[in-house]
Amino acid sequence: MPPAPGSNPSHPSFVELTARIFSSKEHPITLEMIDRDALHVIKKLNNAGHSGYLVGGGVRDLYLGKTPKDFDISTDARPGQIRKLFPNSTIIGKRFRLVQVFFHRSKVIEVSTLRSLSEFDLEGPESVLAPNNTFGTLDQDAQRRDLTINSLFFDIRNKTIIDYVDGVGDLDKSIIRMVGEPNKRINRDPVRMMRAIRHSARNNFVIEEQTWKAICANHQKLALCPSSRLRDEMFKDLYSGSAAAWFELAVDSEIFFTLLPLYRKIFVNHPTDSPHPRVFLSKLVSVLDRLLSEATGQKSVLFPDFFVLALLLIPWAEMKYHLFSQQQKGSALFQIAKRIRTDLDQDLGVQLNLRRSLRQETTALLTNLALLLQHRHNDSWPKWLRNKSYFARTSLLYSCYMEALSGNFVPVQQLEILPQISEEPRQPVHERESQRRGKPAFSSKSKGGIFGFRKK
Template sequence: MSYPEGSIIPRPEHPISRADIDVDVLKVLYRLHHKGHLAYLVGGGIRDLWLGKQPKDFDIATDAHPQEIRRIFRNSRIIGKRFRLVQVFFKGGKIVEVSTFRSRSEFDAEVDMLAPNNTFGSPVEDAQRRDLTINALFYNIADFSILDYVGGVKDLQDGIIRVVGPPEIRFQRDPVRMLRVLRHASRTGFQIDPTAWSAIQSYRHLIRLCSPARVRDELLKDFRSGYCRDFFQLMLASGLLAAIFPHIEETTDGAAFSGLQPRMQAVFGTIDLLTMGGLSLSEAFFWTAFLIPFLEKVTVLPFQQIEPETVAKYVDESLSPLEFARGRRDEVIMRLVTVSQLMHQLGAGRRVSARLKRRLCLPEAWLLYHILTGASQKFFEDIIAQQSVKPVLPEKPPTTKRRRGRRRTHRKKVSPI
């Protein structure tokens, strides 16, 4: 059944059940409701439940203001300055975030001219300020219905990623929304609305106006998502990758840049397998894996013969658009150098040097070595089963020990004559 914008979908006509909602989230929803407030489950939690996925977290929106929410829940605190929300604490370190309906996004340009108490709004206004239609649905705990003010249900049914409002305006106000379009397209497998796709290609250069640290953190979410292969394929196709990393595009000619897709898909496909399997990997690991396909293209020498100075210079120039602590940068460089040296030594059938064995990054570098050399899927499944990376390196061949005994000296006999 198709529903137009402004629809209220009753419980019998949608797949979301309270049995799939976290118990503590239900406690917060019901307490707000019993206190006479609107209490809605909002955002990605509804999207995931509709698609049959288990949400990582649940967010709640209400008409109660932060101070009112704080009085209702003693186990809570208010965070944020202009856009305040309330964190409600439960046992085990669990946190349920509750926000008041807002009239605007914190990244809209007009917000800077508004006083904090003028940012609260109605459910309709709150839906309109969200980024995507499939993230702008509300689940009403009062009657278990779904409220859809932007046509999100129809887009879920049709498999469309659509921006709330005109994409060109929304992207100019907050260019990071372009990354979120690609993110949800890769995670859901939905098609991107042609209007939004065209706007991304037209305004992709605006991503450079965003805070470098914010863009870096957004990309890290996609590295860890389990869908980074599809995400970076969309990044390449849309031109956003080149917009964020201009040095990579400049040092890689057009034909080679477009030809990176097979290599990136192979590398990130394996990383997705490891991530979905629950293997814990460092941030430096992901950035190292990201840079390797580009570094292979721009160097004259084979990857296993690249000098450490060349690696350091390339990392500095490539990651300069993003804010990296010096320590994190050095971790990436060390992993790249170690992978290169592993490929040189293991590829030649030699033993791994003692210096490499002492490096703390050896386990992740050893894993990257096997990703680059195309190890079997069973190899990576065994690592997932162990939930740890333990390098297996060639041992020094045993040597035959010489029998040590008393050394005999033969003196030349001297004639007594």
């Protein structure tokens, strides 16, 4: 099999790889499957004498028969050259500059210059997320990506897939594998662990043994990452529609306890005569998956972050405060609410950079759920309670709670209240990520950290 273009063995830290080229007869991807605007960008790059490839998740999803969320492109053209080719574009990012090309209806195609392996030199010094504005070649760019299944290139000129890291083989075998030595790759960007379990959960893939061992051994290194980045990544997984599968992997790897440390003691010290909180948590996130699946296509159906966080914290609030199994009168419930808020401030506020209003809304939702459980009668409530401003949102949480407890499905019609209960218009996670990509996230109150990583 001939080597693909872009090889540069003269690079001082380069590990020379030979790509396998998959012809159009050896893979299912056709040009008709690719977004029209993405094709326009690639063709314009090619016509200007530059290479242009569909890369990463777009190739992965097309190979698996899915519709990609994004069609990202890589090229040997520099950002300034890309910018000149596309007047409807802008250069973003400091840690790594890329070009966003704008189209109708707010569509954005991101074009990046192939990156050098020097940022993640497999034999180089141990550095955490070093600057990576170094341009490279196809083989170098493939080796610096996170997972083998995300390291594929599609060339529209001859309709071939270019594979340096056996990503196609892992797709065929349903395997999640990190590129390179997993411990080093995790050390340089611990969020790779979350990406590995994310793609395992979403695609029902098995995580390769060495990758899994490295995740389990290094899960605490997530604490080095910017808290806002962890928050966004976690909510992205919770809203993915595969939260139940994600939850099982996150617990088994202990990533879950790094993200939500208040659950660690609860899992260890639960009473032996009662069901393990993991069981009920799994049922709660399964309810979330089902509702998101049934509401697909309804753009107005977006759960507020505080609602999903309250859903996640139901077993914790019960185990620690017996919030739902014991009736708490007014003053006692108020004191418990204060203690819950203190716990959220101390254990999650900083850990996930949760804004104050979100913590307050989460606390209120949990305590109001206790009120609904205390005053229910045949799933009905007195008029004074139904007239409360918080009743609509709390009744939806109650329905989710009861579905997890007894299997009675939440009526999809009840989701119609979601636009009314958001504290503020909630931006979808993928849009928040799109705006953040390419921008450095710096940790607050931290001296000496680089590129968003906090010093211990």
